[in-house]
Amino acid sequence: MSAPLPPGSTIGILGGGQLGRMTALAAARLGYRTHVFCPEPDAPASQVSGATTRGAYDDPAAQVRFAAAVDVITYEFENIPLAPVEALACVKPVRPSPGVLAICQDRIREKHAVNAAGIATARFAAIETDRDLAAALATVPPPAILKTARLGYDGKGQARVADAAEAAAAFARFGRVACVLEGIVDFTCEVSVIAARGRDGAVACYPTVENRHKHHILDETIAPAALPAAVAQEAERIARTIATRLDVVGLLAVEMFVTRDGRVLVNELAPRPHNSGHWTIDACVTNQFEQLVRAVAGLPLGSPERHSDAVMKNLIGDEVLDWPRLAAEPGACLHLYGKAEPRPGRKMGHVTRLVRRADRT
Numbered sequence: 134m135s136a137p138l139p140p141g142s143t144i145g146i147l148g149g150g151q152l153g154r155m156t157a158l159a160a161a162r163l164g165y166r167t168h169v170f171c172p173e174p175d176a177p178a179s180q181v182s183g184a185t186t187r188g189a190y191d192d193p194a195a196q197v198r199f200a201a202a203v204d205v206i207t208y209e210f211e212n213i214p215l216a217p218v219e220a221l222a223c224v225k226p227v228r229p230s231p232g233v234l235a236i237c238q239d240r241i242r243e244k245h246a247v248n249a250a251g252i253a254t255a256r257f258a259a260i261e262t263d264r265d266l267a268a269a270l271a272t273v274p275p276p277a278i279l280k281t282a283r284l285g286y287d288g289k290g291q292a293r294v295a296d297a298a299e300a301a302a303a304f305a306r307f308g309r310v311a312c313v314l315e316g317i318v319d320f321t322c323e324v325s326v327i328a329a330r331g332r333d334g335a336v337a338c339y340p341t342v343e344n345r346h347k348h349h350i351l352d353e354t355i356a357p358a359a360l361p362a363a364v365a366q367e368a369e370r371i372a373r374t375i376a377t378r379l380d381v382v383g384l385l386a387v388e389m390f391v392t393r394d395g396r397v398l399v400n401e402l403a404p405r406p407h408n409s410g411h412w413t414i415d416a417c418v419t420n421q422f423e424q425l426v427r428a429v430a431g432l433p434l435g436s437p438e439r440h441s442d443a444v445m446k447n448l449i450g451d452e453v454l455d456w457p458r459l460a461a462e463p464g465a466c467l468h469l470y471g472k473a474e475p476r477p478g479r480k481m482g483h484v485t486r487l488v489r490r491a492d493r494t
């Protein structure tokens with residue numbers, strides 16, 4: 134294995150959003166430079182990085198400039214087009230690998246990969262044609278959820294369907310692209326685990342956290358989740374197993390459902406920093422962004438130990454306008470992403486409130 138990247142090296146980040154921004158801040162702390170590649174002007178990550186290649190991801194000239202300027206490449210969102218990532222990987226190491234990204238971009242491949250690791254998902258059937266839809270409705274009887282296999286996020290590309298007619302209408306509305314029909318899970322809570330995995334194969338997991346959503350967007354993360362220890366440990370085992378099976382170098386966030394009878398089912402995977410891990414910035418010895426930097430740079434992982442429990446609240450759209458009050462709240466750790474316009478549904482920042490473990494009775 135090659136030596137770790139020395140401080141002063143440059144980490145390339147594909148994507149300019151808040152996840153890239155917080156990765157760049159963590160990289161800076163370890164003495165690395167960051168160089169962002171994204172199409173948008175004044176992106177949150179660009180504001181805190183030494184350099185940006187601004188261009189379309191599939192622009193070959195921009196790719197060449199970017200690849201020449203960096204030592205290693207990572208990405209901060211998984212809906213990035215795969216072909217440019219594969220092209221970049223021929224020139225500089227991309228971590229996690231394009232193969233991991235390809236699996237996580239496609240719900241059908243993702244579910245097969247999870248099941249192949251011996252881990253349960255909701256019952257599902259893959260659909261590519263109207264004929265598949267009829268077969269899927271027999272395997273997964275409605276009510277069910279139809280999801281596009283690709284490019285869905287925050288509830289987009291999803292429809293609850295009560296019967297065959299609604300399923301056919303939703304499939305047509307999605308443009309007859311590849312979909313999965315999923316059985317509805319009667320869950321008691323939604324949880325996630327973020328696993329960091331180093332180049333040496335070492336894995337460090339953060340504890341299982343509970344995620345509460347509003348309008349399909351993450352609203353609050355409670356760390357750790359209030360679950361029986363065996364259930365929380367099972368969720369961590371699942372994340373560790375999948376990260377190892379997929380040979381992830383970097384981060385893997387695993388979103389899961391906990392059913393009424395205490396089973397843990399995987400919903401989806403993200404091979405990048407995750408909103409449900411933002412609390413680690415303020416509550417853990419090494420936060421998720423630093424783990425990513427360490428993994429892609431070939432450093433040993435840091436300790437994921439948490440010194441505090443925490444509740445992370447996202448600031449979505451106009452909620453960010455409350456920043457003066459939050460900035461004045463003692464003990465509230467306020468993070469703002471440098472986005473000018475608070476549009477509805479836009480993640481503008483977050484606030485983490487710590488519950489010191491020693492203070493708990």
Ligand code: AMP
Nearest residue numbers: 255278286287288315316317318400401
């Ligand atoms: P996803 O985009 O797959 O994360 O789904 C967005 C949200 O829809 C999840 O966080 C759940 O609240 C809900 N959801 C997704 N799939 C299912 C399912 N199979 N059963 C019940 N609720 C689901």
